Amino acid sequence: MIDSEEKFFSYLKGGMNSEKKKEFEEELLRSENLNKDFADYKKLHSMLDDVKNIRINKNYSESIITEFRKRKESRIINKSFSKTRFAFTSIVLILIGYFLISFLNQERSMEINSLLTEFSETELESLSRNTAYSVNVENNISDDDVSKIDSIYKENLSASLNETIEENRLDNIYSINNVSDIDEYLSENDVELIYAQLINKEIL
Amino acid sequence: MHELNNDFELTKSFLNGDESAFNRLAVKYHEKIYWHARRMTGNHLDADEIVQEVLIVLYNKLKTFEFKSSLYTWIFTITNTRSINYLKKKNLRSFFSLDDISNSKFEQNDMIDDLESKQKVEKIEKVLQKLPVKQREVFIMRNFDELSYEEISQITGKNIGTLKANHFHALNKIKELVKYD
Numbered sequence: 309m310i311d312s313e314e315k316f317f318s319y320l321k322g323g324m325n326s327e328k329k330k331e332f333e334e335e336l337l338r339s340e341n342l343n344k345d346f347a348d349y350k351k352l353h354s355m356l357d358d359v360k361n362i363r364i365n366k367n368y369s370e371s372i373i374t375e376f377r378k379r380k381e382s383r384i385i386n387k388s389f390s391k392t393r394f395a396f397t398s399i400v401l402i403l404i405g406y407f408l409i410s411f412l413n414q415e416r417s418m419e420i421n422s423l424l425t426e427f428s429e430t431e432l433e434s435l436s437r438n439t440a441y442s443v444n445v446e447n448n449i450s451d452d453d454v455s456k457i458d459s460i461y462k463e464n465l466s467a468s469l470n471e472t473i474e475e476n477r478l479d480n481i482y483s484i485n486n487v488s489d490i491d492e493y494l495s496e497n498d499v500e501l502i503y504a505q506l507i508n509k510e511i512l
Numbered sequence: 513m514h515e516l517n518n519d520f521e522l523t524k525s526f527l528n529g530d531e532s533a534f535n536r537l538a539v540k541y542h543e544k545i546y547w548h549a550r551r552m553t554g555n556h557l558d559a560d561e562i563v564q565e566v567l568i569v570l571y572n573k574l575k576t577f578e579f580k581s582s583l584y585t586w587i588f589t590i591t592n593t594r595s596i597n598y599l600k601k602k603n604l605r606s607f608f609s610l611d612d613i614s615n616s617k618f619e620q621n622d623m624i625d626d627l628e629s630k631q632k633v634e635k636i637e638k639v640l641q642k643l644p645v646k647q648r649e650v651f652i653m654r655n656f657d658e659l660s661y662e663e664i665s666q667i668t669g670k671n672i673g674t675l676k677a678n679h680f681h682a683l684n685k686i687k688e689l690v691k692y693d
Contacts, residue, residue, distance in 0.1 A: 313683060314676075321658070348687055355690065356655050359629075359636045364543060368623040372542050373535055376567045383568070 312342060316349045468505050519583040527575055534574075538567055541584070544657065545591045551652045552595035553602075554641040556623055562598055566591050581666060588657065589667045592649060599645060639689045647682035650675050 318324050319332055336343050424432070494502075522540075525533035545566050550559035569590050577586055624630045640648055649668065653659045661672045668675070 313680060317654075349683075352683075352687060352690060353655075355632075356636070359632050360656050362624060362629040362633060364546060364623045365625045369543065372546075372563060372567075373538055376538065376564055376571075379564055380568065380571065 312345060313349070316346055316353075320350065320353055520579060523574055523577065523579075523583065534571060537570070537583075541587050542567070544584075545587065548588065548591050548652060548657060549595050549598075551637065551640055551656060552592070552645075552648065553599060554637045558598060558602070562591065562594050565594050565598075569594070585663055585666055588653070588659070588663075592653075592667055596645060596649070639686055642689060643682050643685060647678045647685070650678045651682040651686065654679055 315324075315332055319329065324332065336346060427435070519537070522533045522537050526537065542563060546559050546563050549562035549566075550556060553559055553562065566587070570587065573590075577583065624633055640652070643651065650664055653664045653667065654661075659667070661675050664670075664675050665672050
């Protein structure tokens with residue numbers, strides 16, 4: 309059926325050579341159904357051809373180009389206007405951002421001022437001295453001092469462990485040659501205890 | 513062949529800055545664009561809008577056209593795609609009741625001079641609108657724009673077998689609709 313339609317189309321549009329045309333005409337004579345289908349197709353085609361040849365009126369035809377040029381111009385104007393609008397919006401946003409940040413900073417400095425008024429002069433002096441002292445200690449402490457502090461922590465820690473872990477288990481721990489084997493001699497509770505001690509000593 | 517050269521020369525002149533060359537291209541193709549869009553959408557106002565859109569696209573994208581296919585096929589591809597997109601948008605808008613569809617049907621500015629022709633066009637448009645878009649596009653391109661299946665395949669990106677099947681269904685439906693109209 310699709311093939312017949314193609315043949316009809318080709319026949320009506322003059323797309324067949326004389327041999328094919330003759331062949332198709334003979335086919336039409338032989339088959340009544342094909343003949344009927346072709347008659348329907350021809351009728352529809354002449355109707356479509358009728359419509360196909362209708363032209364749009366001249367004024368409208370000419371106005372298409374004018375309208376196109378007008379729209380193109382207005383698009384260019386819109387484009388440049390939207391660029392200006394974008395630039396303007398950006399400037400406004402930057403200004404708003406600037407004023408917002410300055411306003412927030414102003415509020416923060418007011419908070420600091422109100423905090424300062426809450427403390428007396430001597431309190432403020434001692435606070436600044438403490439801060440200066442801790443900064444000074446951090447900067448000036450030597451390696452020897454650090455190892456001294458570590459050994460004090462160590463002594464305290466081992467004393468606490470001695471108090472809390474049973475003696476025979478401690479002997480086992482002290483008898484270990486390889487530190488990496490320590491896991492085998494410690495129970496989960498012992499590990500937790502050691503960590504608790506370390507935390508108490510504020511080492512961790 | 514002469515037409516191809518002419519399109520090529522007009523395009524070249526336009527790309528070299530000759531605006532009148534674009535006008536000549538627009539004059540040459542605007543009626544084909546209009547009728548394809550009108551048959552796809554079924555009314556003058558939508559077709560008019562599509563013509564303007566296609567001309568704008570043509571104006572902006574002509575520099576990217578490499579003449580690997582004919583300009584005619586390329587323009588049809590743009591027109592067909594725009595028409596389908598327009599129909600989709602319109603359906604969406606009517607679904608959300610943003611458009612009053614009755615307003616856009618056969619408005620005052622119908623651009624056909626005599627009444628008899630107007631009636632013929634209206635009759636066919638009414639029938640065409642009853643076809644699904646897929647069948648409508650191939651029917652229009654085959655019967656009104658007289659394009660070959662190869663050209664239609666190039667424009668729509670569908671294979672020839674599918675196009676033939678769609679056309680066959682469209683043709684049978686139209687025969688029935690015309691008979692009972």
